[in-house]
Amino acid sequence: MTMSGVAGHRLVLDRRPQGLLDAVAAAPASPLVLGVTGPGGHGRSAYLQELAAVYRRAGCTVLESAPDQPDAVDPDTVLLVDDAQLLDDARLRALRHLVTARRHRLVVGYRPWPRPAALVELADALRRDGHLVLLTPFTREQTAAYLACAPELGRQPDLVDFVHGQTGGVPRYVERLVRGLRGQQGPPGVPTEPPRPVILEFGPDLEDLAPDVRRLLLAVAAGVPLPVDLLGALLDRELVEVDELIGATRAAGLLGADGRLAPIVRRAVTALSPVTERTTVWLRLTQLQLARGGPVLPLVRSLLAAGVAGECPAPTLEAAAEEALAGEPAVAAELFAAATAAGRPAAVRQAVAAALAGDLDLALRLADRLLAAAPAAEQVEAAVVAATALAHRGQGVRSVELYRWAGGATAEAFAALGALAVGQQVDAADPPADDRAGGPPTLHHSAARLMADGIRDSVAGPPTTALSTLVQAAALLEPAGRAVLLPDSPAALAALTAMHCGELDIAEGVLDRAVTSGIGGPLLARRHRLLQAWIAMVRGRTGLAADHLATVTAGGRPLESRDLLLARAMEMGIARRNSDLGALQRGWGAALEALVRHPVDLFTLLPLGELAIAGARLGHLSRLEPYLRQARQLLARLGDPPLWTVPLHWSGLHAAILAERPTTADDHVAALLGAADHNRYATVVAAAAACWVEVLRGTVDPVRVEAAARGLHDAGLCWDGARLAGQAAIRTSDRRAMTTLLDCARMLQGRPAGAKGGQRPPGGLADAVASPAGHRLSEREWEVAELVLAGSTYREIGDRLFISAKTVEHHVARMRSRLNCANRAELLSLLRTILADRSAGAARQPWPVRTPSRSRSREQGDDDR
Secondary structure: OEEEOOOOEEEOOOHHHHHHHHHHHHOOOOOEEEEEEOOOOOOHHHHHHHHHHHHHHOOOOEEOOOOOOHHHOOOOOEEEEOOHHHOOHHHHHHHHHHHHHOOOEEEEEEOOOOOOHHHHHHHHHHHHHOEEEEOOOOOHHHHHHHHOOOHHHOOOHHHHHHHHHHHOOOHHHHHHHHHHHHOOOOOOOOOOOOOHHHHHOOHHHHHOOOHHHHHHHHHHHOOOOOOHHHHHHHHOOOHHHHHHHHHHHHHOOOOOOOOOOOHHHHHHHHHHOOHHHHHHHHHHHHHHHHHHOOOOHHHHHHHHHHOOHHHOOHHHHHHHHHHHOOOOHHHHHHHHHHHHHOOOOOHHHHHHHHHHOOOHHHHHHHHHHHHHHOOHHHHHHHHHHHHHHHHHOOOHHHHHHHHHHHOOHHHHHHHHHHHHHOOOOOOOOOOOOOOHHHOOOOHHHHHHHHHHHHHHHHHHOOHHHHHHHHHHHHHHHOOOOOOOOOOOOHHHHHHHHHHHOOOHHHHHHHHHHHHHHOOOOHHHHHHHHHHHHHHHHHOOOHHHHHHHHHHHHOOOOOOOHHHHHHHHHHHHHHHHHOOOHHHHHHHHHHHHHHHHHOOOOHHHHHHHHHHHHHHHHHOOHHHHHHHHHHHHHHHHHOOOOHHHHHHHHHHHHHHHHHOOOHHHHHHHHHHHHHOOOOOHHHHHHHHHHHHHHHHHOOOOOHHHHHHHHHHHHHOOOHHHHHHHHHHHHOOOOOHHHHHHHHHHHHHHOOOOOOOOOOOOOOOHHHHHHHOOOOOOOOHHHHHHHHHHHOOOOHHHHHHHHOOOHHHHHHHHHHHHHHOOOOOHHHHHHHHHHHOOOHHHOOOOOOOOOOOOOOOOOOOOHHHHO
16 A cells, blocks of 8 residues: 655555554554565555654664574564565574564565465464554555645546556556656646556566466456466466466466456556567467357457457457447458458358448448359348348338348348338238248347338328337347347337327337447437437427437438438428528538438438428428429328328428418318328327418417417427417417417427516516517518528628618617517527518418319419329
């Protein structure tokens, strides 16, 4: 527990060793028999030196050499003997005689190994007739206390954690590392690895070791639990001899009591050992581990880091790759490639690993080459890899063809799933009576069947059955789904189904579990995160959705076409909900390109609907008509299943409202009312759609509007619910109705009604809006409000409207006063609610009432269908 520190010796001691020092200082003439033991580097010698200094300051004579005979020691002297494990039997027996005589002040220090019989007897006598101090590694608090003597390093908890973690608390290593950090020239802060000079200080320690001990340290440095019999085979030693080597290494302070190396020691052993010796030991270990059926990946990883993995036999590389497949598919692909180069036919497994890692370019190249020239068995697996990759890239028809060609129960289930996604009806298939030729019914196989059954039920059956089946499929794969190739995640399909029927809590839960369990590996990780972000956006939590989206798109790896379409649609959806016209305009080109890259299928209807609304907001709805037509045709081929058609009609309604197409909006409302009985979500949006169109035509029933808005909120469409209430509020001249609806809008946005921004006069915000002076802003104020919401500065707004920035500021202040907003943030929040459709002109002119004979307006043309 002792250390050499900044000034002289820095002792950091437990209570008992410190108490002994204090007792000696207080009464140096009192009898003392003390044994001090601990591995090398734990401060034994420093502690003995401190005792010697205390005695000398008291005027006592201190001897530091062991006598041959006990009579040779003067009882008035203090005898301090270190490294007693190196003494011969005669001197050890003399020391034991002095201990049992109890007439001398005697301190003996020794390591736990070697343990000759005479030393064991001496240790027993010290324990029986005196005191024994066992030195152990520092606790974190003791490491922090030692660092406190180096104030120039600062008092950073992270630095304490770094030093303690690297050294394992061994005092000698703490001292070396702290000294190295004090002398390091570099940027301030906590380093990521020990300085190179500190590592070099281990050189003499390692050079003094016996060859077998160095080989033992290299074996342990590989990071694999090593049983004694394996070490015996590696070192060509008997088990007893191996135990002695381990004891010697622990006594030297290099190997911890748990059989592991402290990170700083491991780094030193790896860096300072001769390359040939290190490679020989690790290669031999991999061979022994493989023969025993033990894990070889940590050993091969060490060889990879050393740049000599190519010297491994192909079977070892292949075994390591299989171990890495679930957790690190990119590493597995690299190892499979090395195995192939070493003569092992592992190319098809490399393709699987590349696909799981998300490297679909490599996976498709390898699979295509195998399909052309590989043996039949490998062709089948290559076809599955290619089919999976193509499904992720939107090539659903080609993916289905490859799955069907591959055959087998799992591939057939995925083929059925892909066929439904592109609008091909698939009949339910009975489970085969005997599928022995296709392999056993694994979790993968069972999940594939459930996925196909769940989507089939979503098209032709009740939504509750479909959702339950898909959630079960996701649960089946949670234990072992990281290394399974999937055209889509069962969790993603369950979440999509849940979103289409308004069960957002279920969608969130299944996605959270999928992220935790890693279903589908890195290939599907971003899809799960994107769908989590989509749910946040639908709920109106645009900031959280934007944060999730930024996390998914960070890192530089491009998104596959399906994920890219979802991400681009989400960018547009977030901008629309934030009334950010500039972001909508900037993102439109990229969103349209993403839509062009990915053909329309059943699982991309949500982003397509969101893009339709954004396109209508920007006046580009006609550019999306071909894709909307494809979606309608796809759904028609499937029999227009309500679960999938309802959200698209809901989006189509809002696109028609923004594009001022009342007849098209009425058609969408009629379709929603026709499907209202299918599920709770359909009932809610049908009622809200009918109510919304009535509001646009100037008919505001506050009770009905509030019920519809709350229904949307309860179904997860929080932003839409608040928007409906806000739109109705600005279209009614009834002051009481406006008060009720605006408070409802505020509450649905996550704020208590009438409680934001300080105290309000009676009637609150709604009264201010409904007052004769303030329930309508001027045309200029409407223009300023839209540009403020778009993020423009006062100067930019002034330049655009040909007024001064000061005048713009005056308009904003007047709006705050009229709307009784306590601050700018509250003003912006309210304007987002009541101005969502203002630019489309819907707030100023009621829609015409529809009659059966009414013909479609010229601007609609053929775009309605």
